[in-house]
Amino acid sequence: MKRILTYGTFDLLHYGHIRLLKRAKALGDYLIVALSTDEFNEIKGKKAYHNYETRKQMLEAIRYVDLVIPEQNWEQKISDVKKYEVDIVVMGSDWAGSDKFDYLQDYCEVVYLDRTEGVSTTKIKNDLKLQEPKNGINQIPTPKNENKNS
Ligand code: C2G
Secondary structure, eight states, X not given: OOEEEEEEOOOSXXXXXXXXXXXXXXXXXXXXXXXXXXXXXXXXXXXXXXXXXXXXXXXXXXXXXXXXXXXXXXGGHHHHHHHTTOSEEEEEGGGTXXXXXXXXXXXXXXXXXXXXXXXXXXXXXXXXXXXXXXXXXXXXXXXXXXXXXX
């Protein structure tokens, strides 16, 4: 059984994440996702919209994902690969050549899959901000006054 491992925050889950998970699973039989904890996100300088537990439940609902484990620091990857007997670590191409993953080639295969263009959690947040009404208040239409005589 070929075991795959990937890492990430997976906040505001989008089709770029799903495509990555789908292609990662297609490389083997069992996909483990090491999900960044809220504390680790602080270290990464990321503030996720959804907390760890919510992001974990969303990932566990995806058919390609077999197990979700916490990613708590940069240093855990070698022990993760050994503990879960990982054959391939898969990441998006934005991580290609980074010192955060290439060294794992001494312990398992490392595969970088093309990042999905045109979507990212940051883009989603920025696009939603742009759609807010100028006065910043969500206009809730007030019901028309039914009784014309009052
Ligand atoms: N991804 C992708 N296409 C996108 C956005 C993300 O293929 N449009 C991939 C990323 O390359 C990554 C995974 O989806 O492999 C998760 O992305 P993020 O949640 O942004 O993860 P990141 O912040 O890169 O965290 O230790 C490594 C870090 O935890 C990785």
